Amino acid sequence: MNRRAQYEARQKRRALIIASASTVFIVLALVVLVPLAPGWVAVQKSFFSWDIFVRSLPKMLDAFTLNIAIFLWSAPLVAFVGLLIALARSVTAPALFPLRVFGAGFVDIFRGLPVVLVIYLIGFGIPGLGLPRPWNSPYIWGTVALVLTYSAYVAEILRSGIESVHQSQRSAALSLGLSERDVMRYIVLPQAIRRVVPANMNMLIALQKDVALLSFIGPVEVLRQAGIYKSLFANFTPYVVAAVIFLTFTIPATRYADYLMNKQRNERS
Amino acid sequence: MNEVKLRLEGVSKSFGKNQVLNGIDLDIAEGEMVCLIGASGSGKSTLLRCMNCLEPIDDGYIYLDGKDISEPGLDLSDIRRRIGIVFQSFNLFPHMNALENVLLAPRRVLGKSREELVPQAEELFTRFGLKEHMHKYADQLSGGQQQRVAVIRALAMRPEIMLFDEITSALDPVLVHEVLDVLRALRDEGMTMILATHEMNFAKELADRICFMDGGQIVESGKTAQIFSKPKDERTRTFLKSLLVS
Numbered sequence: 001m002n003r004r005a006q007y008e009a010r011q012k013r014r015a016l017i018i019a020s021a022s023t024v025f026i027v028l029a030l031v032v033l034v035p036l037a038p039g040w041v042a043v044q045k046s047f048f049s050w051d052i053f054v055r056s057l058p059k060m061l062d063a064f065t066l067n068i069a070i071f072l073w074s075a076p077l078v079a080f081v082g083l084l085i086a087l088a089r090s091v092t093a094p095a096l097f098p099l100r101v102f103g104a105g106f107v108d109i110f111r112g113l114p115v116v117l118v119i120y121l122i123g124f125g126i127p128g129l130g131l132p133r134p135w136n137s138p139y140i141w142g143t144v145a146l147v148l149t150y151s152a153y154v155a156e157i158l159r160s161g162i163e164s165v166h167q168s169q170r171s172a173a174l175s176l177g178l179s180e181r182d183v184m185r186y187i188v189l190p191q192a193i194r195r196v197v198p199a200n201m202n203m204l205i206a207l208q209k210d211v212a213l214l215s216f217i218g219p220v221e222v223l224r225q226a227g228i229y230k231s232l233f234a235n236f237t238p239y240v241v242a243a244v245i246f247l248t249f250t251i252p253a254t255r256y257a258d259y260l261m262n263k264q265r266n267e268r269s
Numbered sequence: 270m271n272e273v274k275l276r277l278e279g280v281s282k283s284f285g286k287n288q289v290l291n292g293i294d295l296d297i298a299e300g301e302m303v304c305l306i307g308a309s310g311s312g313k314s315t316l317l318r319c320m321n322c323l324e325p326i327d328d329g330y331i332y333l334d335g336k337d338i339s340e341p342g343l344d345l346s347d348i349r350r351r352i353g354i355v356f357q358s359f360n361l362f363p364h365m366n367a368l369e370n371v372l373l374a375p376r377r378v379l380g381k382s383r384e385e386l387v388p389q390a391e392e393l394f395t396r397f398g399l400k401e402h403m404h405k406y407a408d409q410l411s412g413g414q415q416q417r418v419a420v421i422r423a424l425a426m427r428p429e430i431m432l433f434d435e436i437t438s439a440l441d442p443v444l445v446h447e448v449l450d451v452l453r454a455l456r457d458e459g460m461t462m463i464l465a466t467h468e469m470n471f472a473k474e475l476a477d478r479i480c481f482m483d484g485g486q487i488v489e490s491g492k493t494a495q496i497f498s499k500p501k502d503e504r505t506r507t508f509l510k511s512l513l514v515s
Contacts, residue, residue, distance in 0.1 A: 172360035172419075175321050176374035176426060177350030186373060190364050 045235075052237040056229045060241050063225035067211045070143060070221070074211070075204060077147045082154030087184075089155065090162050103155070110152035115210055119145040123217035138218035146214070150207050157199045161192035198264055201257035205250055212246075222246075271299040273335075274461050275320065275352075275430060280329035280339075282315055282485075289315045291485040292329070297430070297463060302456055304472040304493075305465045307482035308508065313465035314357075316482070317432045320463070321354045333430075350378050353423030354432040357439050359415040361407040367394070367418045368403045371425045378426070386425070393421045397451055413444030420451050431455065433464040469512055473497055481505045 001009070034040060088096075088103035110118065122145040127136035134140075165188045173183040215224035222242050229238035275297040282290040290312050297303055305313040318324045320331065322338065322345045331339040338348045362370050371390045375381050394400045397417045407415055416436055423431060433452065437445045449471050455462060456475050466472055472479060472493065479496040481489045481504070489502040500506045 168356065168358055168360045169362065171318075171323055172356065172362070173374075174345075175323055175349055175354045176422070177346045177378040178374055179346055179377075182377050186377070187362055191362075194364065 047236045047240055049235055049237045052229075052233050052235050053241055056226075056233070056238045056241050060222055060225055060229070060238065060245060063220060064222040064245050066219060066221045067208070070139070070146075070211045070214065070219070071208045074143050074146050074150070074207060077143070078150045078154055078203075078207065079200075081147055081151035082158055085151060085155035086158035086162060089159055090184075106148075107152045107155055110149045111156070113149070115146070115149050116213055116216065118149050119213050119217060121145075122148070123214070138214070142214040142217055142219065146207065146210060150203060150210075154200060154203055157196045157203065158192065161196035162188055164195055165191045195264070198257055198261040201253070201260060205253050205257065208253070209246065209250065212242075271301070273297070274299045274301075274333070275463075276330075276332040276335075277320070278330040278332075280316070280319060280331060281327050282319055282324060283327055289485050290319065290326070293485075293487055295480065295487060295490070297461060300459045300461055301477050302462045302464070302475060303478045303480060304476040305463065305480050305482055306467070306469070306472065306508070307488075311482040312485040313482055314434050317354060317434050317463065317465055320430075321352050321432055322348050323354070346378065350374070350426050351428055352430045352432060353426060353428035354434065355416070355419050355423055355436050357435040359407070359412070359419050359439070361410075361415050361418055361422075363407045366404050366406050367399065367410070367421075370407075370418060371422045374422070375425050390421070390425060393424060396454070397421060398447075411444060412440045413447045416440065416448050417451055420448075420455075424455075430461045430463070433462065433466070435465050435467065437466070437468055467512075469497075469509075481508060483508070 037043075085103050085106055088099045089107070091099055119142060123138055123141045126141050126144075127138070130136075169187055169191070170183055173187040174180075178186070212221060212223040215221055215227070220228070222245060226238040226242040230236060273296045275295075277293050277295040280290055280293040281288070293312075293316060295303075305316065307313055315324060319326050322343075325341065326339050329339065330337055333348065333351065361367070362373070365373065368387075368390060371393070372383065372386050375386050376383065391400065391403070394403050397420070399414060399417055399421070402410060402414055402418075407418075410418065420436075437448050440448065445468070449468065452462070452464070452471075453475065464472070464476075476493045478490065479493050480487045481496065481500070481502070483504050489496065489500060489505045491501075496505065497509065500509060
């Protein structure tokens with residue numbers, strides 16, 4: 001081992017010892033100090049009851065499949081509407097100016113409103129028009145609210161991707177005689193979409209969590225199910241169950257998004 | 270002299286207040302090879318981009334086979350496919366392999382089928398020594414190889430004129446010759462070519478005519494031998510002196 005390697009090994013060992021020591025200290029402090037708090041016994045009983053955890057878990061998991069279903073049909077719609085809006089904002093032909101204005105207005109409105117508010121307005125407002133049976137479903141209008149909000153964000157991400165494709169790529173494609181439309185379809189969009197995959201992964205994760213907001217307008221998904229159990233057992237543990245269920249899905253997904261993001265950064269440099 | 274293929278009359282172009290081309294007159298004959306020389310910023314690149322209609326011109330006329338192609342509102346796609354251009358920075362499409370780069374435009378613009386195009390493309394790749402690199406992506410190719418693919422991509426449209434915008438300037442000096450060899454081959458086939466270049470020895474060897482540009486104007490234009498041996502204009506002399514260690 002040469003001098004440099006010896007030095008680096010020593011540094012590494014030192015860093016490891018310090019990191020472990022401080023972690024052990026913090027964990028110990030939490031384990032010892034938190035139970036000393038005056039309300040700990042009550043909190044433990046109402047949030048961390050193992051008995052209630054086990055009893056509520058099966059049905060909570062069941063309810064979570066509804067979250068997944070709503071997510072699965074919303075995500076492709078978000079991608080599709082987001083792409084349309086991004087394209088609408090990128091057109092240059094004067095005849096299509098109204099389309100650009102529409103795109104800009106759409107993005108301004110739905111990025112500017114809290115998701116919950118959009119869900120309330122659309123989820124309660126539109127069925128209130130007195131629509132016949134299947135068309136007043138909160139599933140439909142809840143999905144619409146989510147799709148509108150999230151496609152506004154996705155459209156902006158896509159548009160930044162479209163603008164990040166260098167002008168020289170367009171020039172090269174145009175110089176071969178390709179039409180503006182073909183340049184967008186075969187040259188710009190494929191490169192743009194690839195570049196914004198990691199950013200859109202984060203949007204997908206956020207969408208997956210926000211499906212829970214539909215509980216406010218009716219569907220019994222995991223958060224609403226937790227609320228029902230809370231009232232039934234007079235205990236908050238079901239909320240902790242919901243949190244655990246969400247985390248088992250979102251943590252791997254966020255790690256994967258980070259991995260994609262890092263990979264892309266390394267490729268570019 | 271052959272027939273005039275491309276004629277420029279009083280071509281002018283500004284970017285904002287910056288006048289980049291100032292009344293360019295130039296005739297290019299069928300099968301002729303013309304080199305544009307001059308310092309950076311003298312307007313060579315812009316002139317080539319205007320010939321390909323990538324930049325609309327402000328004033329003047331450009332005729333291709335006697336037909337005015339500078340008229341606003343014309344179908345540019347139709348003109349561009351007859352005039353190929355190769356850029357300094359290669360500009361291969363990074364998400365497609367070399368073969369797909371070459372096939373895209375003939376398929377979409379000329380509406381030819383893959384089956385029909387692949388043998389033609391393979392022939393071009395073979396001719397320029399790139400057969401084994403056909404399925405590679407731009408980031409797996411050297412600069413010289415990328416630039417040759419870019420030339421093949423332009424040639425696949427069977428253009429009548431080829432424009433080359435300092436295509437060796439971004440290359441490692443040891444790779445320059447492989448790209449120049451490609452140009453030599455095209456020259457031998459009688460392709461009409463216009464080059465903006467800093468490779469004076471190459472220009473001297475192959476060009477029929479040299480145009481020296483300065484400040485958006487063609488200051489001096491003449492037979493290659495004449496420009497290099499007896500330049501008439503003082504500016505041409507100064508420029509050549511600054512380049513050639515002679």
